[in-house]
Amino acid sequence: MSVQEVGWSALFSGRNGIRSIALAGGVGLHAINVYVATTILPSVVSDIGGLDYYAWNTTLFVVASIIGSALSPGLLASRGPRGAYGGAAVLFGLGTLGCALAPDMTVMLVGRSVQGLGGGFLFALSYGMVRIVFPEVLWPRAMGLISGMWGIATLVGPAIGGIFAEIGAWRAAFWSMILVVGLFGGLAVAVLPSRSPEEGQAPRTPLAQLVLLSLAVLAVSIGSVRPDLIWNLGGLIIALVLLAVLIAMEGRAEQRLLPRGSFDPSAPLALIFATMSLLTLAVTTSEMFIPLFLQVLHAQSPLVAGYLAAVMAAGWTVGSIGSSGAQGRSTARAIMLSPLVALAGMVALAWLIPAGSQGDWLTLGPLCVALAVVGIGVGIGWPHMLTRVLQLAPEEDRGIASAAITTTQLFATAIGAALAGMVVNLAGLSNPGGAAGTAHAAFWLLAVFAAAPLLACFTALRGIRLASGRVAATARAV
Structure with missing residues (x-):
């Protein structure tokens, strides 16, 4: 295949283009729903009650998503791409319907759990089908496109949720999601193949x-x-x-949850997973608390603070899509550069955010640059790390490798959110609270979690060296 054929035109031409939209839409649905639900939850609680179970909306959704991602290899093998994706879309739609009709928080939590299960299926299946519907040379670009949907979701989700919350119609936010689920689910069923190489060889669930x-x-x-x-x-x-x-x-x-070698510190696969998890930790902490920090310390409204924080997600999308065309040794350099750039952004944020300001752009400008740098840093290496997981996984574990990507990412997100909450509480966010407590919490949160991309620098470097050494050894043996 020529250099021209492996460009974006190859990914978006003919049936490849329609399949790209369908798979990216699956991740987009899951991601947008996360931000829509987060935005409208205060309105939900004020209408149907259940404040004591507020946090469980997210907890149950994440746990169900992890279960869905882990079960996706079996669904794909038994139903094929078309049946698996269609079934996942139906499940996601049913959960969304339950949320739209929920008369109380108990039904809402059931709906969120079903949503999470279907969303976990869609999330993992989108990655899993990349290796089935595209040639290997297109994997990095497809991974870049799919992972970049999180950045788009960060911009679109809060806007959708915010609009419906403002007009007092939070249920309409879920109804609108059902329409989109039907659109993308129907598109996927129409263009995805009915069979896959693993069909009929469904792995047993661990x-x-x-x-x-x-x-x-x-x-x-x-x-x-x-x-x-x-x-x-x-x-x-x-x-x-x-x-x-x-x-x-x-x-x-x-029966394994992750491919062989995922927990072996001497295996390149384990080090790639470690790098991805550490970078996910860095982004999770920032996405959770930076809107709050911007409101308290930099005099921003909730809406503006939310969209300023989304600069990081936009940077992730730009970095991911921009670097996805790298080939050969450039992919290894992208993986090694990724945590270095993210670390620089985290250090800058730890310096800029606690200082506070009156909201002038002399301060907000550099702050936005730092947010973008963190996102771009993660995005630079992300599609190539995802591709490496599929390439490094043993042949017999290829079916669970793509599910392992989403399982690992979701788990790191959940752990990161919990750890971030612990750090800010210990650092004084609530006690003494106010601007002083928030500034102290901001510094310690960003300083502590800057260790994540710092460690990722070492895991990425060692993983690349081990992988290169094995390739060279194989070449000598041949």
């Missing part, structure tokens, strides 16, 4: 590992919603114990 992973997320989430340090640490310790048991089980299990 039920024990999946239960342990879900319990670990629940333990951290429950611990993080309490203001007491003992609860925070207790939830974290329980989660670490559960993860240790999970890793031990994965080492000898026939």
Whole structure:
């Protein structure tokens, strides 16, 4: 295939173009729904009650998404791309319908759980079908397009949710999502192949590992919603114990949650997963609390603060799509550069945000640049890390490799959110609170989590070196 053929024109031409839209739409639906729900939840609670269960809307959604992503290889193998994607869209639509009709918080939580399950399927299947419907030379561009949907969702989701919340019609936000689900689900069923190479070879579900992973997320989430340090640490310790048991089980299990080598520190695959998880931690902390910091410390309205924080997601999209055309050694350089750039942005944020301002653009301008740098840094390497996972996974584990991408990302997001809450609480966000407490919390949050891209610099470098060494050894043997 020529250089011209592996450009964006090859990804968007003919049936490839329609398939690209369908797969990107699956991730887009999941991502936009996350931000729509977050935006309208205050209106939901004021209408149907359930403030005590506010956090569980997110917790149950994330846990169900992890379960869906882990179960996606079996669904894909048993139903084929067309049936799997269509079924996931129907499930997501049913959950959204339940949310739209919810008379109380109990029904809302059930709807959010079903939504999360369907969204987890869509999220993982979109990545999983890249290797089925596109030639390998197009994988980085397809991964860049799909992962870039999170940046678009950060811009679109709050706007949709905000508009419906402003006019007092939060249910209409869910109804609008149902229409979009039908559109993209129908498109996917029309253009995706009915069969895949793995069809009829459905892997058995690693039920024990999946239960342990879900319990670990629940333990951290429950611990993080309490203001007491003992609860925070207790939830974290329980989660670490559960993860240790999970890793031990994965080492000898026939039915695996992640590909072989995912927990071996001497394996390139494990180091790529570690790099992705660390970068996800850095972004999660920023996305959660920077809107609050901008409101309290930089005199911004909630709407403006939300969209300024979205600059990071926009940077991720730009970096991901812009670097996805790299080939050969350039892909290794992109992976190694990714955490370095993200680290520079995190250090700048730790310096700029706690200082505060009156909202003048002499301060906000550099702050926006720092936010964009973090996002661009992660985006530069992201499509190539995703592609490396598919390439490095053992042949017999290729089917679960794509699901492992989403499982790992969702788990890192959940853990990052819980840890971020612990750090800001300990650093004084609530006590003493106010501008002084917020500034102190902002500094410590960004400073502590700057360690994530710093560690990722080492895992990325070692992973690339190990992968290059194995390729050279293979070449000599041949």
